[in-house]
Amino acid sequence: MGRLTAIVLGAAAGGGFPQWNCRCPVCARAWDGSIPARTQCSVAVSGDGERWILLNASPDLRSQIHATPALHPRGAPRGSPIAAVVLTGGEIDQIAGLLSLREGQPFDLFGTAETLCAVDANPVFAALPPDRVPRRPILPDVAFALPGGIEAELFALPGKVPLYLEGAARDLAGDPGTNVGIEIRRAGARLVFAPGAAALTPGLKQRLAGADLVLFDGTLFTDDEMIRTGTGTKTGRRMGHMPIGGPDGSLAGLSGLSNRRIYIHLNNTNPALLADSAERRAVEAAGWEVAEDGMELVL
Numbered sequence: 001m002g003r004l005t006a007i008v009l010g011a012a013a014g015g016g017f018p019q020w021n022c023r024c025p026v027c028a029r030a031w032d033g034s035i036p037a038r039t040q041c042s043v044a045v046s047g048d049g050e051r052w053i054l055l056n057a058s059p060d061l062r063s064q065i066h067a068t069p070a071l072h073p074r075g076a077p078r079g080s081p082i083a084a085v086v087l088t089g090g091e092i093d094q095i096a097g098l099l100s101l102r103e104g105q106p107f108d109l110f111g112t113a114e115t116l117c118a119v120d121a122n123p124v125f126a127a128l129p130p131d132r133v134p135r136r137p138i139l140p141d142v143a144f145a146l147p148g149g150i151e152a153e154l155f156a157l158p159g160k161v162p163l164y165l166e167g168a169a170r171d172l173a174g175d176p177g178t179n180v181g182i183e184i185r186r187a188g189a190r191l192v193f194a195p196g197a198a199a200l201t202p203g204l205k206q207r208l209a210g211a212d213l214v215l216f217d218g219t220l221f222t223d224d225e226m227i228r229t230g231t232g233t234k235t236g237r238r239m240g241h242m243p244i245g246g247p248d249g250s251l252a253g254l255s256g257l258s259n260r261r262i263y264i265h266l267n268n269t270n271p272a273l274l275a276d277s278a279e280r281r282a283v284e285a286a287g288w289e290v291a292e293d294g295m296e297l298v299l
């Protein structure tokens with residue numbers, strides 16, 4: 001019997017790190033090669049070391065598979081250990097990688113009905129026909145089985161609809177199924193992946209406290225970081241992400257946690273990416289880690 005294993009395929013938020021058109025102070029350090037680059041956020045999990053489940057399919061998926069021997073093709077002439085993909089939302093950086101999985105390989109595609117509808121509303125995803133890539137709509141708070149002896153549960157997170165659906169006569173806050181996290185359980189081990197959370201709720205805090213490993217939204221260190229760095233016009237909360245720092249940030253709000261906890265989905269402006277920054281020291285002093293591509297986490 002294997003152990004629950006997670007591999008960070010990509011630790012960065014949408015756009016990756018460094019971002020293709022950015023020379024902010026943090027990206028500049030990655031362009032000059034002094035700190036490791038990171039691809040867009042995705043995690044692979046396995047309960048048996050044979051069958052792997054992708055949590056989101058980032059636009060960098062092809063290079064992530066290449067960099068991860070556990071995900072290399074098996075069987076002749078064709079085959080893949082990737083047995084399923086679970087989507088936690090319908091943002092471009094969560095779904096675009098599905099298009100890299102279109103070469104006739106069967107796998108199951110899980111997500112809320114809202115997210116699967118957003119995918120199928122775009123005809124380009126007909127490249128993954130449902131007879132080969134069955135859509136498996138999942139209700140939040142209802143446990144479901146994944147390959148390899150894994151039990152999983154999606155749960156609603158404070159967030160918003162995908163950017164490309166804003167203005168489509170939708171409430172910005174979206175339905176409860178628009179933005180979710182996932183809890184992965186196997187043989188008593190629990191992992192929670194919540195790459196986008198606009199706020200902490202009592203239920204979310206309780207769920208995070210009960211996990212052995214937490215992978216949590218580390219998009220921005222400060223809410224107005226993109227405005228101050230001249231890289232954007234929106235606050236983090238407007239983008240559906242609470243900040244790490246500050247009195248109402250996740251470091252303060254989750255200060256009671258004592259499990260292993262890692263910030264993931266880091267935006268390229270986040271100074272916590274820099275190993276020698278005050279922000280990184282604050283994160284580490286509070287017992288958190290900062291995700292890097294290729295991190296292997298065995299529970």
Ligand SMILES: [Zn+2]
Nearest residue numbers: 022024027268
């Ligand atoms: Zn940047």
